[in-house]
Amino acid sequence: MITLQTPRFVHMRGRLCPWADATLHVGCEGATRGLNVFEGLKGYWSPNGQFGIIMLRQHYERLCRSARLLHIPFELSYDDYERAIHELAAALLEPDQDMWFRTTLFVVEGHWGENTAADLVITGYQTSKTLPHPVTLGVSTWQRSADLALPARIKTGANYQVARLARIEGRARGCDDMVLLNREGRVAECTGACILMVRNGTIVTPPSTEGALESVTVDVVEALARSLGFDFLRRPIDRTELLIADELAMCGTLAELVPVTSIDGFTLPRPRLLPALQARYFDAVRGVQPHPSVVHSFVTLPQAVAR
Numbered sequence: 001m002i003t004l005q006t007p008r009f010v011h012m013r014g015r016l017c018p019w020a021d022a023t024l025h026v027g028c029e030g031a032t033r034g035l036n037v038f039e040g041l042k043g044y045w046s047p048n049g050q051f052g053i054i055m056l057r058q059h060y061e062r063l064c065r066s067a068r069l070l071h072i073p074f075e076l077s078y079d080d081y082e083r084a085i086h087e088l089a090a091a092l093l094e095p096d097q098d099m100w101f102r103t104t105l106f107v108v109e110g111h112w113g114e115n116t117a118a119d120l121v122i123t124g125y126q127t128s129k130t131l132p133h134p135v136t137l138g139v140s141t142w143q144r145s146a147d148l149a150l151p152a153r154i155k156t157g158a159n160y161q162v163a164r165l166a167r168i169e170g171r172a173r174g175c176d177d178m179v180l181l182n183r184e185g186r187v188a189e190c191t192g193a194c195i196l197m198v199r200n201g202t203i204v205t206p207p208s209t210e211g212a213l214e215s216v217t218v219d220v221v222e223a224l225a226r227s228l229g230f231d232f233l234r235r236p237i238d239r240t241e242l243l244i245a246d247e248l249a250m251c252g253t254l255a256e257l258v259p260v261t262s263i264d265g266f267t268l269p270r271p272r273l274l275p276a277l278q279a280r281y282f283d284a285v286r287g288v289q290p291h292p293s294v295v296h297s298f299v300t301l302p303q304a305v306a307r
């Protein structure tokens with residue numbers, strides 16, 4: 001799990017800004033209504049000493065879709081988005097750590113959707129290069145909201161309030177993370193990642209119409225799974241299927257691909273298929289064994305960190 005750090009800089013109002021000065025006004029809707037859309041991204045060092053942020057264009061495009069759905073103006077071009085995140089990466093990079101970035105489009109002006117103005121704030125945090133630890137899951141009593149209420153397709157901070165409640169519930173039950181069900185009682189996703197289930201040799205994940213985010217990583221993992229010769233299916237998943245699954249994993253940009261050891265106290269069998277997929281995922285994102293589905297945006301490195 002990631003603990004919040006206080007790096008020296010964030011990228012705000014179009015330039016580097018010291019952490020302590022990165023403040024929003026109390027009156028802005030970004031603060032009063034939690035009105036923002038955001039993306040979480042990851043960058044990895046590759047064996048040849050390059051640092052690449054993965055799937056940057058896909059994240060940019062999802063940020064544009066989220067902003068559009070919430071009527072938040074976002075004029076920044078892809079090239080300027082890439083330039084800003086590269087600038088922050090170059091200022092914060094350390095040779096022995098990978099990084100994750102959060103690009104948040106805060107609503108800083110306007111009222112009830114009139115005269116809305118937004119500012120893109122980019123923060124970056126160090127992450128360890130080690131493989132993620134397996135996790136335990138539970139099924140939350142909190143629900144993923146319906147498309148007509150607060151659409152899961154919109155990656156807005158407000159959507160994570162139920163996720164926060166689910167995690168609080170999960171901690172009390174000894175679970176590392178929680179599965180949210182949709183209004184129909186079928187599986188939607190975890191609090192900050194999608195879910196993969198293996199049954200009878202097929203990898204299954206719910207489509208986004210079941211209340212899952214339109215995940216960048218699921219698309220990558222599907223392509224990798226197919227190239228390994230595994231069947232991959234997007235279909236609704238019943239709650240009881242989770243409990244009798246052959247294998248489960250969480251999957252997302254920050255979660256990467258994490259095996260699940262138990263769900264609601266049911267211990268899962270020893271995984272057979274997902275470890276190979278996990279290994280292929282890490283080889284692809286780290287550039288050890290590239291794959292056409294994993295696209296890197298390489299940062300021009302300052303002398304201090306270039307190897």
Ligand code: PMP
Pocket residue numbers: 040189190191192193194212213214215216217218251252253254
């Ligand atoms: N669902 C939720 C709720 C998430 O926060 C994330 C992480 N962005 C995901 C799924 C996985 O999406 P992605 O693979 O695009 O990171």
